[in-house]
Amino acid sequence: MVIALRNLSKSYETAEGRLEVLRGIDLDLGAGDNVALTGESGSGKSTLLHLVAGLDRPDAGEIVIRGRDISKLDDRGRAAYRRTEVGLVFQQFNLIPSLDVAANIAFHAKLAGRHDPVWENELVERLGVGTLLTRYPEQLSSGQQQRVAIGRTLAARPGLVLADEPTGNLDEANGDAVLDLMLSLSKGTGSTLLMVTHSQKLADRLDRQLHLRSGKIA
Template sequence: MILSLSGIRKSYSTAEGIIEILKGVDLSVAAGESVALTGESGSGKSTLLHLAGGLDQPDAGSIFMNGRDLGQFGESERARYRRSDVGLVFQQFNLIPSLSVATNLSFHAKLADRYDAAWERQLIEGLGLESYLGRYPEQLSGGQQQRVAIGRTLAARPPLVLADEPTGNLDEATGDAVLDLMLSLARNAGSALLLVTHSSRLADRLDRKVVLHGGRISE
C-alpha cells in the first residue's frame, strides 16, 4: 500500500464547542489504484486529504506513506514529503505569479528531480495549454489556472496524488481529459490516486469508491 490511514480522528474547536469531524477513519490506497472519496458537504473529505498530504496532523491514529509513519516526521521531513512524495490538487491554485505557465508547469518536477520533457508535453496537450505557455497566472481564467495547477502536480509524477474536486472549475470535456491524465499517471507510474468528487459519473470511472459518512469510511 502506498497510503494507509488507520483510526484517524480529528476535531476542531468552534463557537459551539468541540466538533469531531473524523471518528476513526481507516483507508488504504495501493500503487496504481484510483479511489473516489465521496460524501456530503462538511463530512470531512477535505480534512482527510489535508491529513494525508502532511498539511495537518490527526488527533489520533496513524498515517503511513510507503511504510513511513508521517507522525514521526519533523517539519523538514514534512516539507520534503510534500515536495517529493505527494501531489496536491486543491481548490486554491497556488500558482507562482511571477512565473510563466511553462515555468509553473515544470517547477515542482525539477524541484523533485523528476522532470520529464516528454511527459510534460503530453500533459500540455492533454490539458489544452499549448496557447498559454508564455502567459502568467493573472492573465488566465480560473479554469485555465486550474488546468495549470493540475499539470504542475502531475508533471512531477508523485507516488501519491490527492485531488479535491479537481474538475470543479472545468467543463465536462476538459474535466474528462484531466481525469484521463490522472488515471494514466496512476496506471503507468504506479501512483496512488485519492480523489474527492461529488460527481457519481466521475467516481464510477475510478477503481473504487468509498463514502465518508458520520466520520467513518464505508464502501
C-alpha cells in the same frame, strides 16, 4: 501498501465546542489504486485529504505512507514529503504569480529532481495549454489555472496523487480530459490516486468508491 490509515481522528475547536470531523478512520490503498472519496459537505473529505497530504496533523492515529508514519514528521520533514512523494491538486491553485505557465508547470518537477521536458510537453498538449505557456496566472481564467495546476502536479510523476474536486472549475469536456490523464498516469506508472468528488459520474469512472458519513467510512 502505499497508504495505511489506522484509527485516524481529527477534531477542531468551534464557538459551540469541540467538533469531531474524523472518527477512527481505517483505510488501505495500494500502488495503482484509484479511489473516489464521496460524502456530504462537512463529512470530513477535505480534512482527510489534508492529513494524508501532511498539511495538518491528526489528533490520534497513524498515517503510514510507504511504511513511514508522516504524522510523526516535523514541519521540515512533511514539506520534504510533499515535495518529493505526493502530488496535490486542490481547489486553491497556488500558482506562482511571478512565473509564466511553462515555468509553473516545470516548478514542482524541478524541485523533486524529476524534470522531464518530453513528459511536460505531453502534459501541455493533453491539457490544451500550449497557447498559454508565456502567460502569467493573472492572465488566465479559473479553468485555465486549474489545468496548469494539474499539469504542475503531474509533471513530477508523483507516486501518490491527492485531488480535491480537480475538475470543479472545468467544463465537461476538459473535466473528462483531465480525469483521463490522471487515470492514465495511475495505470501507467502505478501511482495511487485518491480523489474527492461530489460528481457521481466522475466517481463511477474510478475503480473504487469510499463514502464518508459523519467522520467515518460508511
